[in-house]
Amino acid sequence: MTVRINGKEFEVSPGTSVAAALLNIGYSGFRRSETGESRGPVCGMGICLECRVQIGGVRHVRACMVTCQDHMEIETDA
Amino acid sequence: MTEVFDGIVVGGGIVGCACAYYLSERFPKVLLIEKGPVGGGSTAAGMGHVVVMDDSRAQFALTQYSQQLWNELFPQLEPSCEPRSTGTLWVAADEEEFSHVDGKRKLYESNGLRAEVLDTKAIREAEPHLREGLPGGLLIPGDSVIYPMTAAAWLLDQARLRGAKLLQGRAVVKMGQGKTTLDDGTTLDAHFVVNATGDRAQTLTPGLPITPRKGHLIITDRYPGYVRHQLVELGYLKSAHEMSNESVAFNAQPRATGQILLGSSRQFVGWDPGIDRNLIAKMVARATEYLPGIGSLSVIRTWVGFRATTPNSLPLIGSLQHDPATLVAAGHEGLGITTSLATGKLIADIASGVESKIDRNPFAVSVEVKS
Amino acid sequence: MPELDRFDVVVVGAGPAGLAAANAAAGFGARVALIDENELPGGQIYRASRGSISASVREVIEDLSKKSVVRFDGSTVFEAPSDGVLRLWGPRGTQDIGYRSLVLAVGGRELFLPFPGWTLPNAMGIGGLQALVKAGLDVREKRVVVAGTGPLLLAVGAYLLEHGARVPIILEQAPLKDLALFGAGLVRYPAKIGQGISLGRHIATRLRAGAWVERAEGSRAVESVTWRKGGKSFQTECDFLACAYGFVPNVELPQLLGCEIQDGFVKVDDQQLTSVKGVFCAGEPTGIGGVDLSQVEGRIAGLVAIGQDDQAEALFGKRESWKRFARSMDRAFALRHELMELSTPDTIVCRCEDVRAGDLVAWESSRTAKLQTRCGMGPCQGRICGPATQKLFGWTQGSVRPPLSPVPLSALGRPLDEIEN
Structure with a gap:
């Protein structure tokens, strides 16, 4: 199964969350904070909103709450 | 030994803070009393649009004067007050609305304000997320947006630097004839007392014709650039004027954070603090008519607030005929952020017995005194 | 306008408390709905690994479907628009569902205390990191510093080791003497003893008691942590920092419904009933107590919700025993003041x-x-x-x-x- 992250294709195992996939590939910063800091997942369960990325053109999606789908388009720092 | 204040301002919303700001320029002993947090009432619930409104001649004069005062202050404001020149884009929904645009432009221009008619192509260039095929609109580039709570606090801070005092955490239970009684029984003396308690002003000054008018607001997550100007449907004033129980008009504001603040609704339901989901649904539908893609944006909060409404939609700024030591600065409806500064100036003018830059008569307070 | 879909009992949260409540209520033929934000039921404790359902969760799910519990998976309750109605956002968009009785089993979340560097990428919660591993994060050969307080520290430390991580140190802020007392107290809870011992063998050499993270360092992500023990500071390099200070209850939905909150928790009576008629609460929102207490509370709530008061009462003793255990945990893992000054x-x-x-x-x-x-x-x-x-x-x-x-x-x-x- 492949997903596109920031325009590049990566293999991911089925059942992997978007957050786990990003970390596995080496993206630890998922978004930029209000003052430009790099941020990644914290709570892992949809509460902290730190792991927001853009998925399929929709911004501010919690990466920890979404399972990777084949050909999913993911953007970090969007 | 009792201290006698020059002036006491009751209420630390943005109007009370603006009164303290201008009074402290002219009087050494000013006291502002606020029972809760500064800017925590209608100030915190509102949008923070600094706008010139053409609802009536008096309103035009007051909002234009106020906007000039804001523009003078902008360079001094703390960055946290987030002053931003967004302009206001009045959006016409149909040809009928668009046919009034040029008249509106002439009115603004004849008062020395810039105004620009946008046609169907230009309006989409100005706001790419607006629905296709809108006939156009009117851009008023001089309007702006601020963050009301920090602006209120800044005004009060400046007043305090000039010597004004703040008494926080105490409610005023009675005022009149220069006396102000607190909820702990203390009575304070002053040459004049300003009632700046907004939608609650009629409880301290019985007989003031003020009614709370509830509004709902929705705020999204950050989408910088999605909306660039304060967008208001041209039918807004029509909606604001409807004295029916409920009306909804499209109003979208780009915050400095990139968030979008969505209004607006008007309801006469007393001080019921509950969120009316069906009204919110109507606001969403209204916003979607103008910004068809907005439904996919993430919403983080909804809330309600209460506007202090008067029968003629003008604020009450002046002294009571039967009690000249009591001044009223209340009833600012949905324009309190804009008109706070002119109100403060007018109150300071009245207190110091000087003429004002604009005619004060339309805002004169008349109260039916019940014996 | 569509007509409201109504249930006898609606359970919010499909963790230990919610599952127990739904099963108890449905066992007596009530029409029960079970809502959870995750794609599958199980909550954080039974969280499925990479979409593959563990045996225990499978059992739970089969049980729910045998009893015709209607599941609303992947659905968030985002509003309580009127009495007896919840509003969800889920795979089918916005849905309103009605209830006669409501069981709030909305769980807790980790407590985070700020320290310099806690916002760096790869610094996260303890349960947070575990949830990510369950969702497919590969920690093999990764150096993970686990820090904070409470039994989860040890459980996750062991879990990470099992999954191939290198765990150089586990920092428990509570002093050793309190831990020892707590450990001795476990004797009274046979089910817990096995866990205690197996954890101990894996992690004894890594555990530092009376130690806490002072700050995390790194440029683009965490590279090391500076930690403190016995008046001295030490530095340890790592790829991940998992740090949290126990749990806080999720009281927001109960608050929105008007339930009385006391000392930060939802106030409930013997029958798990809140101050709002027909609204029950079970598990962490009523007091942090862990999985066993949550289960028995959920079961009591589910039974009372359908009028099986006698059956519920039979469980009060069991609940009290788990509450005692929870209180001993609170004492052992009380937070030290230094953590508030970081x-x-x-x-x-x-x-x-x-x-x-x-x-x-x-x-x-x-x-x-x-x-x-x-x-x-x-x-x-x-x-x-x-x-x-x-x-x-x-x-x-x-x-x-x-x-x-x-x-x-x-x-x-x-x-x-x-x-x-």
């Missing part, structure tokens, strides 16, 4: 709005701070910084405003379903 003026407290500790000292309440600095005003709505400022400054949290978690604007665009009386 942030510098520069340390971010509100991660959504980047509000720093130095920006907050001037304000006397969470409400003023929120109005003036936006602390707690961002998308998480104060879920993370709220409990932190409560610990740091003693601020109580303000009112809850819908939506309970972010939803698309269109979710608010649906008029309420018709309620047939």
Whole structure:
């Protein structure tokens, strides 16, 4: 199964969350904070909103709450 | 030994803070009393649009004067007050609305304000997320947006630097004839007392014709650039004027954070603090008519607030005929952020017995005194 | 307008408490709905690994379907629009569902205390990291420092080792003597003993008691942590830092429904009934007590919700015993004051709005701070910084405003379903 992250294709195992996939590939910063800091997942369960990325053109999606789908388009720092 | 204040301002919303700001320029002993947090009432619930409104001649004069005062202050404001020149884009929904645009432009221009008619192509260039095929609109580039709570606090801070005092955490239970009684029984003396308690002003000054008018607001997550100007449907004033129980008009504001603040609704339901989901649904539908893609944006909060409404939609700024030591600065409806500064100036003018830059008569307070 | 779909019992949260409640209520033929934000039931404790359901969760799911429990998976309750009605956002968009009785089993979340560097990428919660591993994060050969407090520290330390991580140190802020007392107390809870011993063997050499993270360092992500023990500071290199200080209850939905909150928890009576008629609460929102207490509370709530009061009462003794266990945990893992003094003026407290500790000292309440600095005003709505400022400054949290978690604007665009009386 492949997903596109920031325009590049990566293999991911089925059942992997978007957050786990990003970390596995080496993206630890998922978004930029209000003052430009790099941020990644914290709570892992949809509460902290730190792991927001853009998925399929929709911004501010919690990466920890979404399972990777084949050909999913993911953007970090969007 | 009792201290006698020059002036006491009751209420630390943005109007009370603006009164303290201008009074402290002219009087050494000013006291502002606020029972809760500064800017925590209608100030915190509102949008923070600094706008010139053409609802009536008096309103035009007051909002234009106020906007000039804001523009003078902008360079001094703390960055946290987030002053931003967004302009206001009045959006016409149909040809009928668009046919009034040029008249509106002439009115603004004849008062020395810039105004620009946008046609169907230009309006989409100005706001790419607006629905296709809108006939156009009117851009008023001089309007702006601020963050009301920090602006209120800044005004009060400046007043305090000039010597004004703040008494926080105490409610005023009675005022009149220069006396102000607190909820702990203390009575304070002053040459004049300003009632700046907004939608609650009629409880301290019985007989003031003020009614709370509830509004709902929705705020999204950050989408910088999605909306660039304060967008208001041209039918807004029509909606604001409807004295029916409920009306909804499209109003979208780009915050400095990139968030979008969505209004607006008007309801006469007393001080019921509950969120009316069906009204919110109507606001969403209204916003979607103008910004068809907005439904996919993430919403983080909804809330309600209460506007202090008067029968003629003008604020009450002046002294009571039967009690000249009591001044009223209340009833600012949905324009309190804009008109706070002119109100403060007018109150300071009245207190110091000087003429004002604009005619004060339309805002004169008349109260039916019940014996 | 569609007509409201109504249930005898609606259970919110499909963790240990919610599953127990739903199963108990459905066992007697009531029409039961079970709502959970995750794609599958199980909550954090039974969280499925990479979509593959563990045996215990499979059993639970089979049981639920045998009893015709209607599941609303992947659905967030974001509003309580009127009495007896909840509003969900899920795979089918916005849905209103009605209930006669409601069981709130909405769980807890980790408590985070700010320290310099806690906002660096790869610094996260303990349960947070475990959830990510369950969702497919590969930690093989990764150096993970586990720090904070409570039994989860040891459980996750062991879990990470099993999954191939290198765990150089586990930092437990509680002093050794309190841990030892707690360990001795476990004798009274046979089921817990096995866990205690197997954990001990794996991690004894890594555990540092009376030790805590002072700061995390790194340029683009965490590279090392500086930690303190016995008046000295040490530095350990790592790829991940998993750090949290126990749990705080999720009380936002109960608050929105008007349930009375006492000392930060939802107030319930013997029957798990809140101050609101027909609304029950079970598990962490009523007091942090772990999986066993949650289960028995959930079962009691589910039984009372359908009028099986006698059956419920038979479980009171069991509940009391787990409550005692919870109290002993509270004592053993009480937070040390040094943890409240780690942030510098520069340390971010509100991660959504980047509000720093130095920006907050001037304000006397969470409400003023929120109005003036936006602390707690961002998308998480104060879920993370709220409990932190409560610990740091003693601020109580303000009112809850819908939506309970972010939803698309269109979710608010649906008029309420018709309620047939």
